[in-house]
Amino acid sequence: MVSNFARVLTRSAIVATAVIASATAVYAMRVSPMVVEMTTTGSDSTARVEVQNLNTTSLPFETRITRVDFAADGTTTETPADADFVVFPPQGILPQGARQVVRLQWVGGADIPASRAYYLSVNQLPTAAEPGQGNGGQVQLVYHMKALIVVSPPGAQPNVEVSAAKAVDFQPPAAKQGDPLPPKVPGVEITLKNTGRRHALMAQLRWVLEGTGTDGKALRLLVSSEELSRAIGSGYVPAAGGVRTYQLAVVSAFGPGPIKVKFLR
Structure with missing residues (x-):
């Protein structure tokens, strides 16, 4: 998780x-x-x-x-x-x-x-x-x-693809304005592109992240819609070629290799 x-x-x-x-x-x-x-x-x-x-x-x-x-x-x-x-x-x-x-x-x-x-x-x-x-x-x-x-427009549908996904050091925000920033934690950065005529609200789905951990072993993480809502709000991706890049904090760090992202309802 x-x-x-x-x-x-x-x-x-x-x-x-x-x-x-x-x-x-x-x-x-x-x-x-x-x-x-x-x-x-x-x-x-x-x-x-x-x-x-x-x-x-x-x-x-x-x-x-x-x-x-x-x-x-x-x-x-x-x-x-x-x-x-x-x-x-x-x-x-x-x-x-x-x-x-x-x-x-x-x-x-x-x-x-x-x-x-x-x-x-x-x-x-x-x-x-x-x-x-x-x-x-x-x-x-x-x-x-x-x-x-x-x-x-009536009948329009989204078509969202993952343009890029990589491991990053994620910076959590301060607890309140003026507080020092907490230490960085493992994270991922994912860029989404929507070529459909309808927008997408990606936080309504579950995301599956698959890759290799820093120990060289296979790593698979499931991100629930509730967790996504807390992290990225609605996960809005505009239609007609719209691009959004989101960063998420994860409990286990991915290594430098490729990360696959799947979307489940």
Whole structure:
């Protein structure tokens, strides 16, 4: 089995922005699901995302849609794309503990050649100071959460192949910001290419890694979908020639020889 995976946020991003304000309230929210698959036509051309207020005060929010393109290393480029969807409600105020279903309707056209990826951003809005709180320079945390929305043409299928796989020294992240990095551990680096018209969510599968260990003996590791989700998020690979490179920590080190990767449902 594989253990000690680093948690990597690929299917969603959570950003806490400190805003200097005189309000003392700190808000928190939840957005689910964090990955939504849609089609350009039919019943799946609509979707629902739920926003929940987890704090003890009201939560004002607004939504934005951006088109997102992924580089092989997971870095993203976003461009505004609100015109590709009808979102209702586009904004709102949630009382303490309340939930709001945000509905999405695809209106970007039925004939797109391959899957497209978007972010639905749910942005908490800063609030004004309440009477009697004074004008002190206090910090209000404003949360921005993103759900990955992927829209595909009907009938499209992925076609994912392994372009490269090799042993690496994997660097686990620090436990929290500012902490020193822990020692490196054995890992693998795997590059995937998708020539199909539909995106792939590779964390929904099980990965089998086969090669030779550092002792020269055959080594076979099975990576569960749960472990992959913790390590690489959804394992999103774009369609139409999209490439993604993922690194995983493994419990036993592979040697310098070739590593074969198989995918099981």
